[in-house]
Amino acid sequence: MDLDFFKDWITIENVMELIEKYRSFGPLPGILLPFLEAFFPFLPLFLFVMANANAFGLGWGFLFSWVGSAAGAYFVFLLIRRFGETRVFNFLRRHQKVQSLMTWVERRGFGPLFILLCFPFTPSAVVNIVAGLSKIGVYQYMLAVLTGKAVMIFIMSFIGYDIVSLVKQPVRTGIVCVIIAVLWYAGKRIEEKMKDKIHMRG
Numbered sequence: 001m002d003l004d005f006f007k008d009w010i011t012i013e014n015v016m017e018l019i020e021k022y023r024s025f026g027p028l029p030g031i032l033l034p035f036l037e038a039f040f041p042f043l044p045l046f047l048f049v050m051a052n053a054n055a056f057g058l059g060w061g062f063l064f065s066w067v068g069s070a071a072g073a074y075f076v077f078l079l080i081r082r083f084g085e086t087r088v089f090n091f092l093r094r095h096q097k098v099q100s101l102m103t104w105v106e107r108r109g110f111g112p113l114f115i116l117l118c119f120p121f122t123p124s125a126v127v128n129i130v131a132g133l134s135k136i137g138v139y140q141y142m143l144a145v146l147t148g149k150a151v152m153i154f155i156m157s158f159i160g161y162d163i164v165s166l167v168k169q170p171v172r173t174g175i176v177c178v179i180i181a182v183l184w185y186a187g188k189r190i191e192e193k194m195k196d197k198i199h200m201r202g
Helices: 003-009 012-021 028-037 045-056 058-083 087-094 096-108 110-118 124-133 138-160 163-168 170-201
Strands: none
Touching: 012 028, 012 045, 028 045, 028 058, 045 058, 045 138, 058 124, 058 138, 096 124, 110 124, 110 138
């Protein structure tokens, strides 16, 4: 299966069909897909969350997506924390920008991580890896993941729930577009400030 075929296959209809096909396993498919996204960031988390919201309803869909995404992020963090001292990660630890970002995370702690994890456009894989390489507390990061992911997944679920109404109700579509634009802009601003801090300390 080449990448182009994979991209063409990943649609909300196909993901929902996949979830329905394995419905006999209960919530497992809805939890497993967001969980896998933490290990394979090229997978479309937004699409998985939308499919869960439509397949299971807003409440259960949110819960399954949140559990899967938060568990995956935390598991990646624990793996990096466990094996971060190995030779494989030496090139990352020695990188000046990574070191600066690690120091920034250690000094600021929960607050910035929570904000970063709230935004759908934040590269959470990078956050998980940098946090795992840093000295931030395990429980501190777990709290940031649980709360930040809850906000992010709820926003995605709310947008994705009853996707047909977004087409039929232009007002709601406009609100969704504004929310996405605001989140994107806020995420970019935070990213720029982080880069400025890294350059100032570099």
